[in-house]
Amino acid sequence: xxxxxxxxxxxxxxxxxxxxxxxxxxxxxxxxxxxxxxxxxxxxxxxxxxxxxxxxxxxxxxxxxxxxxxxxxxxxxxxxxxxxxxxxxxxxxxxxxxxxxxxxxxxxxxxxxx
Amino acid sequence: xxxxxxxxxxxxxxxxxxxxxxxxxxxxxxxxxxxxxxxxxxxxxxxxxxxxxxxxxxxxxxxxxxxxxxxxxxxxxxxxxxxxxxxxxxxxxxxxxxxxxxxxxxxxxx
Numbered sequence: 001x002x003x004x005x006x007x008x009x010x011x012x013x014x015x016x017x018x019x020x021x022x023x024x025x026x027x028x029x030x031x032x033x034x035x036x037x038x039x040x041x042x043x044x045x046x047x048x049x050x051x052x053x054x055x056x057x058x059x060x061x062x063x064x065x066x067x068x069x070x071x072x073x074x075x076x077x078x079x080x081x082x083x084x085x086x087x088x089x090x091x092x093x094x095x096x097x098x099x100x101x102x103x104x105x106x107x108x109x110x111x112x113x114x
Numbered sequence: 115x116x117x118x119x120x121x122x123x124x125x126x127x128x129x130x131x132x133x134x135x136x137x138x139x140x141x142x143x144x145x146x147x148x149x150x151x152x153x154x155x156x157x158x159x160x161x162x163x164x165x166x167x168x169x170x171x172x173x174x175x176x177x178x179x180x181x182x183x184x185x186x187x188x189x190x191x192x193x194x195x196x197x198x199x200x201x202x203x204x205x206x207x208x209x210x211x212x213x214x215x216x217x218x219x220x221x222x223x224x
Contacts, residue, residue, distance in 0.1 A: 035213060045151075045159065045202055047213035059211050100164040101149045101204055101213070107158050 002026035002103050004096050009108030016086050016112070022079040022096030022105055029072055030055070032099050034079045036070060038092035039107075048094070049081065064090075088114040118143065118203050120216035126193050127224045134188045134219045136203030142214055144184040148205040150177075153218075159202065162188065190221070198223040 008020040020036070036048040049070040050059045058070055069082040079096050093107040119137045126132045136148060151159040163169050163179040176191045186205075190197055203216040 037213070037215075044200075044218045045153075045204070045215045047204075047215060050213065061212065095158055097159075100206075101151060101159070102161045102164055102170065104158045104160070 002098070004098065004103055004105035006094065006096055006105040006108040009094060009110045011111045011113060012086055014086060014088055014112055014114045017082070017084045018086065018110060020081040020083065020094055020096075020108055020110070022081075024077045024079070024098075027098070029077045029079060029098075030074050034070075034072065034099075035097045035101070036079075036081045037095045037097055037101075037104075038090075038110075039095070040089075040092045046092075051079070083110070086110075086112045088112050117214050118148075118205065118216035120201075120203060120219045122217065123220045123222065125222040125224055128193060128195070130193050132190045132193060132221060134190070134201050134221070135185055136187070136216045137185045138205055138207075138214065139184050141209035142205035142207040143181065143186050143203075145208055146206045147181060148179070148186040148203045150179050150186070150188045151202045151204065152199050153202065154196075154199045162201075193221075193223055195223050197221060 003025045006022045035050040038046050038048050051070045067085045071080045091112050093109050095107045096105045147165040149164045150162040152162050153159045162177045167179045179188050200218045202218045207214045
């Protein structure tokens with residue numbers, strides 16, 4: 001069964017850092033484009049970042065450029081999102097998603113206190 | 115980044131048919147096609163269809179998607195109580211090199 005499991009969320013002060021993880025099972029993560037998507041409380045979905053199969057191409061929404069970094073590890077079959085200089089408006093549930101958004105994890109909650 | 119346009123809400127009765135629309139442009143919906151997602155309250159999004167009308171295995175045939183130009187539509191037939199949810203469209207935008215999402219349509223089952 002293809003599955004994604006996120007972890008690493010929590011409460012952090014503004015200006016702090018967090019590293020989110022997304023462990024994949026049932027497929028080889030490095031064979032797929034992978035994305036992070038977030039959902040602000042009571043709101044819709046917002047794309048955050050995508051990493052291509054070649055690991056060279058990485059794309060970010062403007063609001064996180066220079067602060068967030070997407071990466072992956074073949075050995076652990078995991079996707080990561082390093083989040084630095086966190087702001088209150090980064091507070092959201094963060095999901096990882098595979099390819100054409102065909103598989104989603106259950107999400108991990110990030111709360112940034114000001 | 116500009117998003118896709120969806121109506122905010124639709125209400126339908128049991129066993130009726132709902133058609134939800136999502137409009138983009140030639141760089142996203144009109145180019146790569148769209149993905150449709152269902153999100154029930156308190157749950158993560160779930161794939162309904164991708165690249166317009168490719169249903170994942172096990173997905174009910176009551177859900178079908180289509181595309182005409184820059185607009186994609188999701189049709190839900192024989193509406194059931196469990197269909198009450200938020201429905202999102204998304205597409206890769208080749209001009210922005212970004213995924214874009216619609217704001218979501220809340221389907222209320224009367």
